[in-house]
Amino acid sequence: MSAKTADKIATGVIVFITGLIALALLGLLGYILFRGLGHISWHFLTSPPETIRKGGGIGPQLFNSLFLLVLTMIITVPLGIGAGIYMSEYAKAGKITSAIRLVVEVLSSFPSIIVGLFGLLVIVNKFNLGFSLLSGALALTIFNLPLMVRITEQGLRSVPVQQKEASLALGISKWKTIRSVQLPIALPIVLSGSILAAGRIFGEAAALLFTAGMSSPRLDFSDWNPLHNDSPLNPLRPAETLAVHIWKVNSEGLAPDATQIAAGASAVLIITVLLFNLGARALGRYMHNRFTASK
Amino acid sequence: MKKSLIVTMALTLSLSLAACGNNTNNGANNGNAAASNNAPTNNAASADLSGSILASGSTALQPLVDQVSKEFMEKNSGVSIQVQGGGSGTGLTQVSEGQAQIGNSDVFAEEKLDADKAAELVDHQVAVVAMAAVTNKDVGVDNLTKQQLVDIFTGKVTNWKDVGGKDAKIQIVNRPSSSGTRATFEKFALGTKTEDLEGSIQEDASGTVKKLVSETPGAIGYLALSYLDDSVTALKYDGVDANVDNVANGSYPVWAYEHMYTKGEPDAATKAFLDYMVSEEVQNDEGDVVEMGYIPISKMEVKRDAAGAVTK
Amino acid sequence: MKKSNDREVATPHLAEEWVGKVYTFICILFLIITIFSMVYFVASKGLSTFIVNGVNVKDLLTGLKWKPDGEPPMFGALPFIFGSFSTSILAAIIAAPLGFCAAVFMVELSPKIGRTFMQPVIELLAGIPSVVYGFVGLSVIVPLFRDLFPGQGVGIAAGSLVLAFMILPTITTIATDALASLPAGLKEGSYALGATRWQTIYRIVLPTTLPAQMTGIVLGIARAFGEALAVQMVIGNAPHIPNSLFESTSTLTSAITLSMGNTAMGSVQNNALWSLALILMLMTFVFVFIIRWLEGRKKL
Numbered sequence: 001m002s003a004k005t006a007d008k009i010a011t012g013v014i015v016f017i018t019g020l021i022a023l024a025l026l027g028l029l030g031y032i033l034f035r036g037l038g039h040i041s042w043h044f045l046t047s048p049p050e051t052i053r054k055g056g057g058i059g060p061q062l063f064n065s066l067f068l069l070v071l072t073m074i075i076t077v078p079l080g081i082g083a084g085i086y087m088s089e090y091a092k093a094g095k096i097t098s099a100i101r102l103v104v105e106v107l108s109s110f111p112s113i114i115v116g117l118f119g120l121l122v123i124v125n126k127f128n129l130g131f132s133l134l135s136g137a138l139a140l141t142i143f144n145l146p147l148m149v150r151i152t153e154q155g156l157r158s159v160p161v162q163q164k165e166a167s168l169a170l171g172i173s174k175w176k177t178i179r180s181v182q183l184p185i186a187l188p189i190v191l192s193g194s195i196l197a198a199g200r201i202f203g204e205a206a207a208l209l210f211t212a213g214m215s216s217p218r219l220d221f222s223d224w225n226p227l228h229n230d231s232p233l234n235p236l237r238p239a240e241t242l243a244v245h246i247w248k249v250n251s252e253g254l255a256p257d258a259t260q261i262a263a264g265a266s267a268v269l270i271i272t273v274l275l276f277n278l279g280a281r282a283l284g285r286y287m288h289n290r291f292t293a294s295k
Numbered sequence: 296m297k298k299s300l301i302v303t304m305a306l307t308l309s310l311s312l313a314a315c316g317n318n319t320n321n322g323a324n325n326g327n328a329a330a331s332n333n334a335p336t337n338n339a340a341s342a343d344l345s346g347s348i349l350a351s352g353s354t355a356l357q358p359l360v361d362q363v364s365k366e367f368m369e370k371n372s373g374v375s376i377q378v379q380g381g382g383s384g385t386g387l388t389q390v391s392e393g394q395a396q397i398g399n400s401d402v403f404a405e406e407k408l409d410a411d412k413a414a415e416l417v418d419h420q421v422a423v424v425a426m427a428a429v430t431n432k433d434v435g436v437d438n439l440t441k442q443q444l445v446d447i448f449t450g451k452v453t454n455w456k457d458v459g460g461k462d463a464k465i466q467i468v469n470r471p472s473s474s475g476t477r478a479t480f481e482k483f484a485l486g487t488k489t490e491d492l493e494g495s496i497q498e499d500a501s502g503t504v505k506k507l508v509s510e511t512p513g514a515i516g517y518l519a520l521s522y523l524d525d526s527v528t529a530l531k532y533d534g535v536d537a538n539v540d541n542v543a544n545g546s547y548p549v550w551a552y553e554h555m556y557t558k559g560e561p562d563a564a565t566k567a568f569l570d571y572m573v574s575e576e577v578q579n580d581e582g583d584v585v586e587m588g589y590i591p592i593s594k595m596e597v598k599r600d601a602a603g604a605v606t607k
Numbered sequence: 608m609k610k611s612n613d614r615e616v617a618t619p620h621l622a623e624e625w626v627g628k629v630y631t632f633i634c635i636l637f638l639i640i641t642i643f644s645m646v647y648f649v650a651s652k653g654l655s656t657f658i659v660n661g662v663n664v665k666d667l668l669t670g671l672k673w674k675p676d677g678e679p680p681m682f683g684a685l686p687f688i689f690g691s692f693s694t695s696i697l698a699a700i701i702a703a704p705l706g707f708c709a710a711v712f713m714v715e716l717s718p719k720i721g722r723t724f725m726q727p728v729i730e731l732l733a734g735i736p737s738v739v740y741g742f743v744g745l746s747v748i749v750p751l752f753r754d755l756f757p758g759q760g761v762g763i764a765a766g767s768l769v770l771a772f773m774i775l776p777t778i779t780t781i782a783t784d785a786l787a788s789l790p791a792g793l794k795e796g797s798y799a800l801g802a803t804r805w806q807t808i809y810r811i812v813l814p815t816t817l818p819a820q821m822t823g824i825v826l827g828i829a830r831a832f833g834e835a836l837a838v839q840m841v842i843g844n845a846p847h848i849p850n851s852l853f854e855s856t857s858t859l860t861s862a863i864t865l866s867m868g869n870t871a872m873g874s875v876q877n878n879a880l881w882s883l884a885l886i887l888m889l890m891t892f893v894f895v896f897i898i899r900w901l902e903g904r905k906k907l
Contacts, residue, residue, distance in 0.1 A: 110833070113833065131351070
């Protein structure tokens with residue numbers, strides 16, 4: 001077989017396999033959306049779930065997912081950016097720094113179920129936070145921190161060193177330089193990275209089964225005082241997220257339309273993740289254009 | 296430089312200590328809030344109960360407690376009840392350690408906890424759950440004797456034709472050995488513990504078990520009566536139909552209590568809720584218990600203790 | 608006079624510098640405390656099976672029978688360990704060539720289609736929750752395998768196929784980065800010598816990027832190893848080493864999720880599950896070290 005034929009065959013095989021992957025992926029997405037889209041309606045998105053009757057919705061779960069996301073990001077972003085800045089600006093190259101780097105790496109590859117079990121043992125039981133949004137948010141913070149650190153580091157590294165040096169040469173303190181020169185430039189990368197990380201939170205279930213719980217108590221959507229028990233904003237109430245709800249409905253659902261609910265909820269989940277991805281891209285592009293003045 | 300390092304460390308330490316302090320304060324505040332919420336209930340009449348209750352545990356009992364708690368909270372707006380799954384083991388652990396006020400369980404506490412810990416818990420039986428062996432619709436069997444079931448679940452019989460069905464391989468869809476449903480089934484249907492056979496499927500969740508049994512040729516499993524529908528065949532046990540009446544009069548033995556444990560005697564709000572669980576309103580024929588496929592505790596003509604001894 | 612003025616300027620400046628240093632240091636400290644407490648708690652729970660309950664370490668690692676409720680209770684976790692390794696490695700074997708092909712397509716053959724179509728789709732694949740993967744696996748792959756092969760459809764084959772989908776984005780992304788970061792001169796030199804595209808890919812690109820590809824594969828295996836819910840739904844969960852790829856078996860994660868909620872904390876059954884979690888955690892360390900080692904080689 002001549003080299004040319006081999007080349008043609010190989011190219012053909014690669015194109016074929018890539019096509020196959022694309023087909024499988026589209027088939028997967030299509031399958032989920034096709035089965036689920038028919039069930040999505042305004043009523044489905046806003047009404048509470050039913051245990052045994054038909055016609056339950058996913059309203060509280062959708063709200064819980066979003067609220068948990070916000071809560072997690074409130075904790076994760078400052079911590080992650082802070083740690084990222086330390087790693088890229090303050091840490092001196094040496095044994096300790098590389099040990100810290102190793103720790104971050106290990107943390108980022110911990111299986112989510114381990115994070116969930118740790119959450120159950122320490123956050124839920126030892127700290128006595130119970131199955132709550134806050135416990136869930138803390139577990140997810142553990143889960144997302146390493147990612148956030150890496151993203152921040154990446155963003156800061158993309159800042160031209162001249163810009164940093166120019167600022168320092170003007171006698172501006174290092175911290176101020178980081179805050180007002182480096183971070184803004186790194187912002188597009190940090191932002192789109194955090195949105196992708198947020199998408200991950202949205203789909204996580206294993207860690208939340210053990211921390212945020214599997215029930216959604218009565219919510220009073222007219223009461224926005226976070227200290228009230230029924231308030232949707234109370235961080236100490238248990239909260240079932242969309243991904244956990246899919247798991248529960250699939251495995252224990254008694255409602256006659258459990259399959260449709262699971263399918264509909266899956267489709268909603270996928271669409272949301274899709275929106276996150278598109279949002280991250282669009283935002284990244286927009287910020288890039290604005291900050292680099294490339295018109 | 297060294298000095299700065301020391302200062303940093305000191306600052307960090309004090310900050311983290313402060314953070315810890317805050318944490319404990321919060322915890323204490325929560326405790327106080329809960330306590331002060333509960334306090335008035337002792338003096339006041341039951342008309343305005345208040346307090347917050349956490350009921351966690353059994354996923355089999357969760358839908359019922361969830362449903363009833365919603366109605367209870369509508370009647371008593373001062374009480375907030377949170378219902379959690381997590382499994383019987385989690386529920387018993389949490390109530391025993393005081394993290395939950397109520398521990399929901401499919402099994403007697405003695406079967407999961409150490410004797411001294413179980414002794415501290417007070418049992419409140421709120422409903423009965425019966426289970427039926429179910430098969431795939433194509434196996435051609437609608438009744439199995441106890442011995443036949445034992446033979447199937449211990450792997451002695453591996454083909455449906457040996458128990459009067461078609462020529463098809465038997466596929467067991469079991470529960471994990473830690474499951475309360477399995478414990479009940481083994482204790483009262485088989486009368487013996489079984490091993491996990493090679494090739495058997497194990498799923499904890501009833502929905503998944505039903506799906507697998509309905510789709511897999513030759514499959515046998517067991518489900519609570521509330522999960523039964525047309526997609527699977529429910530078997531008679533020694534010729535007795537698995538239905539509510541047969542369970543109530545004691546002729547169908549594969550059932551278990553659903554327990555709601557409290558540690559010691561419950562406080563006023565919890566007691567009111569537990570009383571409501573077994574009230575006529577919840578337990579009658581139109582109540583939640585029946586609607587959701589459980590069997591009312593009041594209907595039972597037989598009683599059973601933790602050791603499994605049945606009395607009329 | 609002048610001196611004190613200087614100080615007035617310098618003090619807020621220095622204070623500001625301190626704020627930055629202390630704040631970022633606290634953040635990193637939090638991270639470190641978290642991981643050490645995780646290791647500590649999981650280890651103390653996992654080790655209590657051996658210390659408090661007196662289970663022999665060797666029995667747990669090499670035993671074939673898992674009967675925590677039996678008389679006497681037996682804690683042989685080898686079937687789970689075997690299940691975890693076989694599903695995750697098989698998943699990588701399926702996903703690695705696919706990921707490499709997709710990467711070659713996206714970098715070498717058609718960057719345009721790659722960027723505008725393949726990459727977003729693959730990123731989206733990474734965002735699909737594992738619960739959904741598990742459900743699709745249970746509704747599509749398991750019935751398909753049941754019809755095509757002897758057995759009930761569940762088992763290592765179904766598990767690793769679902770996992771292959773889940774780790775494909777990881778492997779593809781890293782492979783793509785590796786191919787894209789290759790110096791252009793390397794390929795051009797090869798073409799200039801008259802090599803075909805395939806020869807260039809096979810003889811030059813693949814060997815040069817091999818350590819990076821391996822990193823992607825190990826990362827994929829690590830992710831597959833720790834995945835819980837999706838696997839539990841399609842693996843069958845019998846605590847035995849299976850005789851075929853289509854026979855029900857268990858993994859470490861599926862054993863944990865299946866029984867963790869049903870057992871009471873502190874009981875020997877529960878502690879044994881924590882021991883499985885400990886094994887899972889130790890394996891994470893091993894994977895991280897392998898990745899480190901591979902990355903060290905990449906730099907050479």
